[in-house]
Amino acid sequence: MRFITDFGDEATIIPLFVVTIVLFIAMGWKRNAAIWGIGIFLTFGCIVLSKMLGLLWAQFYGYDGHPFSASGHVASSSAVYGSLINMIFQPRFHSWLMAMLPPALIAALIGYTRIMLHAHTPMEVVAGAGIGTTAATLIARVLPPVPTFLVHWFAFALVPVILFFHGYVMEAEPVLKQTFYTSYYFLNQNIGW
Known part of the structure; x- marks a missing residue:
């Protein structure tokens, strides 16, 4: 399970995101690199926002357990891998439903590993799947x-990045929690939040 779930870790996803943007720009696909980059960046923002809102809800209602965290x-992983797979097979996808299929399958696979590893509840996995699948489909x-020449570069440039960073773990959750609690207590002391 750990092997599969590590494909979705930020330590793999973020370098893949950066290299993909660089590849698109280097291949002259600048405008679309901006569209894809903004879409994925907004997805990352939605993930952070949902986690912060879960912590805020727990703080307001005195919940001592594990706060909701998409x-x-x-x-x-469903946004990044799903959108890249959609790009490869895009001419075949003429409907919204077909564009949703690759990110939904990736979300199901990674989500299953997150549940089996007791990292998330089923509802947290569904929330994450909703965010990522929606993003990949819209993108x-x-x-x-x-362009066909760019699709050929996907395997040549992106697969080595995935394989190189696979297995590394970025502990983003504790950083987000620390940032939230520091900000929350600062605002609470200074403005009576």
């Missing part, structure tokens, strides 16, 4: 077909 692994519907 799965970042599921959301980011697929906005981007024009990817």
Whole structure:
């Protein structure tokens, strides 16, 4: 399970995101690199926002257990991998439903590992899947077909990045919690939040 779930870790997803943007720009696909990059960046923002709102809800209502936290692994992997797969097979996807299929399958696979590893509840996985699948589907519907020469570079440039960073773990959750609690207590002391 750990082997599969590590494909969705931020330590793999973020370098893949950066290299993909650089590849798109280097291959002259600048406008669409911006569209894809903004779409994925907004997805990352939605993940962080959902986690912060879960912590805020727990703080307001005095919940001492595990606050609701949408799965970042599921959301980011389904958005990034799902949108890249959609780009490869995009000419075949003429409907919203077909564009949703690859990110939904990735979300199901990574989500299953997150549940089996007791990292997230089923509802947290569903929330992450909703964020990532929606993002990948919207990106697929906005981007024009990817040039064939660029598709060939996907395997050559992106697969080594995935394999190189696979297995590394970025502990983003504790950093987000620390940032939230520091900000919350600062605001609470200074403005009576």
